[in-house]
Amino acid sequence: MSLVNFTTREITCKIVYYGPGRSGKTTNLQYIYSQVPNERRGRMVSLATQTDRTLFFDFLPLDLGSISGFTTKFQLYTVPGQVYYNATRKLVLQGADGVVFVADSQARQLDENIESLQNLHQNVLEQGVDIRGLPMVLQYNKQDLPRDLVLAPAELDDALNFRSLPSVPADALRGAGVFETLKAVSAEVLRKLSQGSAGREG
């Protein structure tokens, strides 16, 4: 749940990048980290295995500057995508203001995408949150791979996007779509705040 302080006029929001293993969640954060000026970001924390697979989470704090007179900060997290890390995924999801679901566009990964999306719904439900009220964006990553290996965004929308959420085709390794994804989820999260239906007052 976002933290809002009317005295110091600050907003802090938590955004979680979710999705199956190796879909590109950490790559999104690494690209953002590489592009943002030092004074606008903190250190990127990665709790990873020796082979660089996310064990607990990656974390990147960002200072967005002033929006509507509020100093706005975002905390970006990833979850471990591998199936057997569900307990840690639940912990990282706690208090999320918005979710980016990073799907792997490869046709052979469709079942993993669906399983991960179902897992997200289950974990959100267990926390007593209605997924329909949770700001969310879908990112179709790895669209740079050869056409015969990947599903087109329209096909992925048919398979994954039942709620007509904003969706962004991406090549996170080279940064295509990363900025647009962050912008889309930020807008969804802040729109919910502007409607007065989220957050915790300070």
Place this chain on the structure above:
Amino acid sequence: MTTTVVELWTQEPLLRFVGQASARLVVVMTPAGQVLAQHGFARAVDLMGVAALGAAIMASSAALADLVGEPRYGTIFHAGQRHGIHLAALATPRGPLVALTVFGRETSIGLVGFFFEEFAAALRSAAPAQPARGPILAENFEAELGQSLASLFRR
């Protein structure tokens, strides 16, 4: 050393605790890692990383406690060569909170633990109940958001 508070009711108990326990760094946060008050950090973005890790330690310890059928671990202590870390969960009328304290050789875990009990009681006593909230941002915030993100990505 800087002390900043997001919620004013935390300020007096925090300053008293820092003085009594000779703590170097203190963060009071929600279980999701949102910072309510801090002492000792110069940059908010550095502070957020520490808060995220502290919240994660408490959350994973609580999950482990559930798995082995233990009551939640209220306090966790890590001893180090130069710094010790004291992490504790506390319930307040505002909701559950987590406090992370980093201390050096000028004090001890016993003193930190002793004064932390007073700190926790003062926070419980000062915490307001969670208020309801209306709209926050202006409806036309999206143009400003676009500009902020473009500046962030130097576009």
